[in-house]
Amino acid sequence: MRVLRYMVTGSLLVFAASCYFSIAVNSLSLGLLALSWAGVMIGERRWLAPATPYDLFFLAYVLAELVSTAFSVNRPQSLLFSKRLLLIAIVYAIVANITSVRDLRRFFVVLTGSATLVALIGLGKLLFEDVVRLGIFQFYMTTSELMMITLLMVLPFAIFPGTPRKIRMISLAALVPLGIALYATVTRGAYLAVIAGALFMAVVRNRWLLIPLVLIVVLIILFAPPYVQQRLASIVDPAHPENATRIALWQTGWTIFQHYPVVGVGDIDLRELYDQYTTVRNPEHHGHLHNVPLQVLVTLGAVGFIALYALFVRIGITEWKIYREARSDWFRGSIALGALGVFVGFHVMGLTEWSFGDQEVVILFWISVALSLVAGRLSGTGPGAGTGGGA
Secondary structure: OHHHHHHHHHHHHHHHHHHHOOHHHHHHHHHHHHHHHHHHHHHHOOOOOOOOOOHHHHHHHHHHHHHHHHOOOOHHHHHHHHHHHHHHHHHHHHHHHOOOHHHHHHHHHHHHHHHHHHHHHHHHHHHHOOOOOOOOOOOHHHHHHHHHHHHHHHHHHHHOOOOOHHHHHHHHHHHHHHHHHHHHOOOHHHHHHHHHHHHHHHHHOOHHHHHHHHHHHHHHHHHOOHHHHHHHHHHHOOOOHHHHHHHHHHHHHHHHHHHOOOOOOOOOOOHHHHHHHOOOOOOOOOOOOOOHHHHHHHHHHHHHHHHHHHHHHHHHHHHHHHHHHHOOOHHHHHHHHHHHHHHHHHHHHOOOOOHHHOHHHHHHHHHHHHHHHHHHHHHOOOOOOOOOOOO
16 A cells, blocks of 8 residues: 555656646656555545645536537537546545645646746747747647746745745846746737736736836846747737737627527537638638637537636635735745636637646646645645545
């Protein structure tokens, strides 16, 4: 049994470390975690998956996916794509198996340390390769989202006055490569997402942060290379080709939703339906709509939209409660605030991208949700408190 417990711990840490550089290693470690954790439960003859404040909401979302698949225009593909539901198990695995502050610190250091090392590799690519938009092990869009999420996880440790000086300096040092890597992806949605998340944290935790945030944004706008300045200016230009394409996508998506309003078309690639319903001549073909709320409306219908966004609302409320109850503790409070920042950034990014359909990004989102619950449980007072023991 002790071997199985070591396997649970080891696979959990490998899973955390590999989130940024290998989806294959990440998937294998997650599978090993599931098997070893199941082995522990069988050996101890008890159910170790903890109860969470999200259980009924997860169930409603799972049922909505299954109903949508049953009525899908492409049932086999919808069934295949619904495997994204399995990633929800990450929340339970982390909450069950991180049972002490020491465990939480170790997991967080491995997770964010791996991201920082990957960001440093990205800096090397910038120095020695001719890079227009930085992608590190992934497409530049995915890289931007991974760096955005990690930056928002680390930022609270740098802005909380109660953080030990050494930890604060390490956090500030980590933010440099993370921020540069994010900047080098030249991804407008990620820029807006990290600004939104950071502004939220500044208002909640340390309003003095607003001054350097505004200063950084102004300096980027004034001194960015011409290509970056053009990308920034295009954010507010509806005639920009990328913006015009997105508007056309959203119009077509709304048309599809009106034809399948209740349970949607199923969790499928929308390329064929887009070509069928679009009224805009566009040489590009699109499998998704670059907007999470609209994508959910089209694929899962109103039923699925209500189920999923009820879950999101529940997550936001719970994470806020956990933060309010753990905020005086520099470590757990920063974990909780980071999760809230990720929540804000993830949904801002989702206004222009299909973030919920990118496995690497969704994994980090569920990790942030789980870490918030762990922070609440370890404080002994939060909504995550008393949610069960671990292996």
